[in-house]
Amino acid sequence: MSVRPRWSALVLGALLGVTGxxxxxxxxxxxxxxxxxxxxxxxxxxxxxxxxxxxxxxxxxxxxxxxxxxxxxxxxxxxxxxxxxxxxxxxxxxxxxxxxxxxxxxxxxxxxxxxxxxxxxxxxxxxxxxxxxxxxxxxxxxxxYNQYQFTDDPQADLLHPDWWITECQCVPAATTPAPVITKPFRxxxxxxxxxxxxxxxxxxxxxxxxxxxxxxxxxxxxxxxLVGAPKVDLAGVNVLLFGADPTGRRDAAPAIEKAIAYAKKTHRRVYLPPGVFQVNRHIVVDDVTIGGAGNWYTIVKGRQVTLDAPAPDGSRHAGVGFYGRSAAEGGSRNVHLSGFAIQGDVRERIDTDQVNGIGGAMSDSTIDGLHIQHTKVGLWFDGPMANVKVTNNIVVDQIADGLNFHTGVTNSLVRNNFVRNTGDDALAMWAEKTTNSANTFDRNTVQTPTLANGIAIYGGNDITVSGNLVADPIREGSALHAGTRFGAEPFTGYLRFTGNTTVRAGTYELNWNIGLGAIWMFALERSIDADVQVTGDHYLDSTYNAIMLVADWPVKDLYSIDGVRFEDLRIDGTGTSVLSARAGGSASFANVDARNVGAAGVNNCGRFGFPASGSEFGLTDLGGNDGGWLGPYVPNVITCNDRPPVTPPPPPSRW
Missing domain, CATH: 2.60.120.260 (Galactose-binding domain-like)
Incomplete structure (x- = not known):
């Protein structure tokens, strides 16, 4: 039986169904x-x-x-x-x-x-x-609606009838009689x-x-x-001089490209004045600075265009975006984009489509003060690339991720960005095939990702996640996540989660039928054995656990999570436990204070072997852990409640 939080159940039974x-x-x-x-x-x-x-x-x-x-x-x-x-x-x-x-x-x-x-x-x-x-x-x-990658058809049949469906605990295509799926489904x-x-x-x-x-x-x-006056750049190359239509009625892409070419030739900036500029494809940028009048005033807006045949990269559609050259072509350098909005027209998720607001590879570049809405991913970088700074942007209403450092992104920074209502990880680093290294996500706000995680790190070397605020992830993810998943390179060097705050985090994982933690570490494809430290975080009003460390069941005896250090944490409210351990390995705790804990402080299942010697996951008490949540359970007391009941905590308050 699924365990769900016992907040008032206002279940959406139909498209218009709302109660309250x-x-x-x-x-x-x-x-x-x-x-x-x-x-x-x-x-x-x-x-x-x-x-x-x-x-x-x-x-x-x-x-x-x-x-x-x-x-x-x-x-x-x-x-x-x-x-x-x-x-x-x-x-x-x-x-x-x-x-x-x-x-x-x-x-x-x-x-x-x-x-x-x-x-x-x-x-x-x-x-x-x-x-x-x-x-x-x-x-x-x-x-x-429906299953990943989802559909906008509320009456669609299952997209994947050969997938496990939690609601009926079956594989529909192999079930006789076939289950009745209520439509609209999910x-x-x-x-x-x-x-x-x-x-x-x-x-x-x-x-x-x-x-x-x-x-x-x-x-x-x-x-x-309170929005200030539009910025005027009299020294910049004004795209209006090259025929760009500021009313949005005519395609402005050719004029913008002519302005870029002239600006590069004359070593000047490109200026996008107030207006709406229609762009329905990628503007390729390299060694250029493009600035707008401010993201309330300068809007680059596109239609989604269906291609006659798929592009070489697999795209079936074109849409507005500013892209660096691909890494295979050497990437772009010295790109600086600021002060305008990008409004896409993406209404369905097609993972092969390159319909992101910002894309490609951009080294030694800055993205600052943009407002990005209705694209597939706000900013998706395919490395190798180095030294990009993404600062002060607003990214909202995405079909997939807000930002993703994908493959070989190094020495790069994402700071002071606001991300709301993404359809997948809001901020992610994915070290697929080539590792990411020396990157930082710092002082960003993430709210209401509808699927997956607020901030997710998939492999990499010397990674820092610091000073972020992450609130209200909805399903199958956590506020903060580190996982050996999706073919990512291993974690090496250090991984730091420092000074973050999570709010109402830790969602219900459909496939496992359990609740996750506000911070979730997942050993799926290999062990997590780098120098992992979590210091100074605050976990407020966690729906289930504050901390979850887990290995997937088929590999629970192969992979472990070893030597994680938790220090100087404040945990105010958990629906279940402070720590849920469902893996082999170990962790230490110092000055981890917890209050308003809904169940046992530690839910330690280890590898589910339940040996007489104790759990396969060891706990070390380094002192100062107030609230009485840890003391009875060290070093490896088995306290395994696979699906504990949820007790909603009181609202968080000043410590």
Whole structure:
């Protein structure tokens, strides 16, 4: 029997099915702003420093219905920030009181799919004392169904009838009679977001009301921001001089390429002024600097184009993107992109398609201040390549990853980026075939990846994950993950997780029928035996375990996780244990403080051999581990509860 968290079960039974509790209009907390749906003091010093402030709809004034909190996958609340939102019937409103002056807003929302899939559009009224505007919302980029790689058809049969299906505990193609699969099967990826410049500055204390029109509309949150004036670069090569259309009606790609060629010849920058520029294919960049007027003002927007025949790289579609040359061609160098938005048109996941916002290989390059939305992956780098810095970007509403350092990326940095609503790992390093080395993910914020992990490291040498804030992974992943998976090279040198905060993390793993940890280490294809240290992390309100160390069952006697050191951690709330060990190996603990632990502090199954000498996973107490969670279980006491019951902890609070 599956074990799921016992938060209120608001199961989405149909495309329009939403249940909850009426929430009367009240101003008691409508000026509250949060980070990852928490009091900002609980996440201080962690995550990206962003220009906007976040306000959760469930704290605002509304005559709609609050849904959640609920962490059950395939439901609207589970994919919402903080696992709660507000659903508005037509005519109902949610009203936010600005905590700071703002002239721009971002609304994260969900509206129903079309009955046959493909999405609909619906108006949302935005009113203030001075402004009355209408946003046209769409569900064309949300609502996926079924099994990986998913489909936008809610009535589709199983994509892989030869795969194990947890719901029926069977392989449907080999089962007689065939199981009845409820359609739509596993709906997910419900939310999208839209930005709006208000045309004037609104002072702190003014109200912004969002009113649903036409269809039920779920509002998750409002981000408000004071956007500065557009940047003007008079010394740059202006793409308008080469015929680029700033209205978005005509293809601007040829003009942009001509401007790039002229800028390289004259050793100048390329300037993308305010406007919408239509680009439906890759702009190949090498030894060039391209800057926009700011990502609220300069938008490079593309249509997805179906190719007559697959491209040599396997792509079946083309779409907007800025790409370095491939590593096989020597890659690109000295590329600097900043200050514009990339808006794609990707509505389904096709892993062979190169329809990413940024791609290729770029050494000695910088990507700064972009806003990337509706591409397959925001930034996918195929090395070998070195010394790329990805900073201060916003990556939202991706079908797959937010960013991936894939194959031989070295000496590179990802810092101060905000990533929300990815369809796979939000930030990943994947050392496939050629190892990654000396890379750092530092002070990024990740929210609501709908599948897989917040930050995932697949092999590599001398890797650092530091100062990040990761909240609300939805299913089959964790906030922080290290795994010997997907053909990755081994972990060598050191791997450091330092000073990160996770919130409401640790999801339900469908295939194993168990809950994961907020940090999850997985020995699948080889042992994890590098110098792995986890120091200074805070794990808040973990759905299941705070820490999980596991080897896959078929290789549990072959591979182990050895010598991991945990030090100076704060664990506030676990649905089950502080540590779940399902592997051979060992770990040590120093100054690991835990409170509000839902089950036994340690769930130590080892390799499931249960020898008389104790578990095959050894624990070392180095002292200072407050909360009484570790003491009874060292060095290797067997305390194996394969699927312990879940006890939701109280909300996190100041330590």
């Amino acid at each position: 509790t009426a929430h009367p209009a009240s101003a008691a907390s409508d000026r509250q702003f949060t980070r990852a749906a928490l009091d900002p003091s609980l996440t201080a010093g962690r995550g990206a420093n962003v220009a906007f402030v976040e306000q959760e709809a469930e704290h605002a004034r509304t005559n709609g219905t609050v849904i959640g909190p609920d962490r059950t996958a395939y439901t609207l609340p589970a994919e919402a920030s903080g696992r709660s939102a507000v659903t508005l019937d037509p005519g109902e409103f949610v009203e936010f009181t600005l905590p700071r002056a703002a002239n721009a807003i971002t609304v994260r929302y969900s509206i129903p799919d079309a009955p046959a899939g493909g999405g609909i559009t619906a108006p949302l009224a935005v009113t203030t004392r001075h402004v009355s505007r209408t946003m046209t919302l769409t569900s064309q980029y949300s609502w996926l 709906p997910m990826h419900f939310y999208d977001e839209q930005r709006l410049l208000l045309g004037r500055t609104h002072r702190a204390g003014e109200r912004i009301r969002l009113t649903a029109r036409g269809v039920p509309t779920t509002i998750d949150l409002l981000d408000s921001e």
